[in-house]
Amino acid sequence: MPALTVPLIAPSILSADCARFGEEIKAVDEQGADWIHLDVMDGHFVPNMTFGPVIVKALRPYSRLFFDVHLMIEPVDLFIEPFAKAGADQILFHIEAGPHAHRTLQTIKSFGIKAGIVLCPSTPAQAISEILDLVDTILVMTVNPGFGGQQFLESQLSKINQIRNMVDATGRDIRISVDGGITAKTAPLVINAGADVLVAGTSIYGQKDYRQAMNALRGQDVK
Ligand SMILES: O=C(CO)[C@@H](O)[C@H](O)COP(=O)(O)O
Numbered sequence: 001m002p003a004l005t006v007p008l009i010a011p012s013i014l015s016a017d018c019a020r021f022g023e024e025i026k027a028v029d030e031q032g033a034d035w036i037h038l039d040v041m042d043g044h045f046v047p048n049m050t051f052g053p054v055i056v057k058a059l060r061p062y063s064r065l066f067f068d069v070h071l072m073i074e075p076v077d078l079f080i081e082p083f084a085k086a087g088a089d090q091i092l093f094h095i096e097a098g099p100h101a102h103r104t105l106q107t108i109k110s111f112g113i114k115a116g117i118v119l120c121p122s123t124p125a126q127a128i129s130e131i132l133d134l135v136d137t138i139l140v141m142t143v144n145p146g147f148g149g150q151q152f153l154e155s156q157l158s159k160i161n162q163i164r165n166m167v168d169a170t171g172r173d174i175r176i177s178v179d180g181g182i183t184a185k186t187a188p189l190v191i192n193a194g195a196d197v198l199v200a201g202t203s204i205y206g207q208k209d210y211r212q213a214m215n216a217l218r219g220q221d222v223k
Pocket residue numbers: 012014015037039070143144145146147148149150179180181182199200201202203
């Protein structure tokens with residue numbers, strides 16, 4: 001498989017037509033997405049609810065792209081096996097959800113899939129400094145988690161940059177992903193700060209032409 005070109009574009013299906021999730025995943029796959037981002041919310045860790053492993057399993061046949069499953073749930077550990085078996089290629093969970101992030105990362109990896117850690121806007125970069133050896137992706141939330149369509153928080157740019165420096169110092173191949181309010185205007189800011197995966201809901205699924213919307217995030221000519 002050819003190497004993917006940075007920045008990777010990961011459409012968040014939270015903003016898709018939820019009565020047609022399967023077709024919406026197929027559509028962005030056919031129009032140039034790199035990953036598919038699936039937001040799992042429990043109504044407890046975040047004030048919203050979405051779906052669980054049964055739906056992830058049902059969506060799996062619609063695309064062979066990398067399923068990037070973002071768990072906004074607490075507790076986490078109980079649900080790793082069901083999501084791994086449902087077809088997640090990567091499971092991301094929040095450092096704030098705890099209680100033992102190191103063990104959770106080990107558990108995710110025991111299923112032979114990638115492991116990611118997520119930081120809310122109020123969490124400092126330093127919170128993940130002791131677990132970088134187990135992490136494949138660091139997801140920096142650029143809005144408070146729970147809803148699509150919120151405004152990008154510029155205050156997170158310096159954190160993205162700090163994390164870029166931390167990652168480069170490890171010499172490991174760790175992706176830095178950003179999520180929330182990512183548009184053609186904010187994408188260059190986060191890329192300059194060091195991000196290499198752009199998760200975007202509204203700025204892709206809110207547009208008529210998904211290919212054009214994804215190319216705009218890549219900074220490519222839209223026509
Ligand atoms: O995880 C979340 C929200 O908690 C995100 O994935 C949103 O779905 C991003 O939506 P936009 O800000 O791009 O509309």
